[in-house]
Amino acid sequence: MSATLVLVRHGETAWNAEGRLQGQTDIPLNDLGREQAHVAGQELGSGSWDVLVSSSLERAVETAELIGQNLGLALTEKLDGLQERSYGQAEGEVVRDLPRERIDQLLQSAEPEDAVATRGLAVLHELIQRHEGRNIIAVAHGTLIRLALDTIGGGPKRPIMRNGEIVHVDVHKLREHFREAVH
Numbered sequence: 001m002s003a004t005l006v007l008v009r010h011g012e013t014a015w016n017a018e019g020r021l022q023g024q025t026d027i028p029l030n031d032l033g034r035e036q037a038h039v040a041g042q043e044l045g046s047g048s049w050d051v052l053v054s055s056s057l058e059r060a061v062e063t064a065e066l067i068g069q070n071l072g073l074a075l076t077e078k079l080d081g082l083q084e085r086s087y088g089q090a091e092g093e094v095v096r097d098l099p100r101e102r103i104d105q106l107l108q109s110a111e112p113e114d115a116v117a118t119r120g121l122a123v124l125h126e127l128i129q130r131h132e133g134r135n136i137i138a139v140a141h142g143t144l145i146r147l148a149l150d151t152i153g154g155g156p157k158r159p160i161m162r163n164g165e166i167v168h169v170d171v172h173k174l175r176e177h178f179r180e181a182v183h
Helices: 014-018 031-044 058-071 100-109 113-130 142-153 171-182
Strands: 004-009 051-055 077-079 135-140 166-169
Touching: 004 031, 004 058, 004 113, 004 142, 004 171, 031 058, 031 166, 051 058, 058 135, 113 135, 113 142, 113 171, 142 166, 142 171, 166 171
Parallel strands: 004 135, 051 077, 051 135
Antiparallel strands: 004 166
C-alpha cells in the first residue's frame, strides 16, 4: 500500500508581498496568507488525510494549523528539514525587479541548491517510509518544494510556486530516486 503525499507552500507574508527573500528568517503570515491557507484547506477537504506536518518556521506552522482546522486534523510534527533555503546575508533583501546578475551576486552566501533539494527529499522520503500507506500533507516553502520536485521530476523545471499552492508528489518517483541513490 502506497502513501499519498501533497506539498503545500505556506501562505503569503509581508516579505512575500514586498518581494523580499525570506529564507529561514521567521516571518508570520499576513491576512492574505491566512486566507490562502483556508482556501488550501478547503481544496484539500475532498481528500482523506491522516498526517499533517510542516516546516518549523512560523509561516508554515500557521498555514498547517489553518489547513488542519478545515480538515479536523492536528499538526503532528514541525520538521527543521522542511525549512526554506537559507539565503545567508541576502535574507531580507528586496529582489523583485532586480537583474539576474545582481540576484546571483546576492545569493553567493546562500545554501547550495543541491543541498536544499537533498535535505527536502530526505525528509519527504522518511515521511513516506514512516507513514506507509497513509495520506500525508506537508507544508513547506516554495524554493525547497521546487528544488526537490525538480530533482525527482526529470522534466522541465517547475515555475515559482504561488503562496498556498498545492502540489501532488509522485511517490513512486520519490522512492525510485532513493533506490537509484543507493545503487
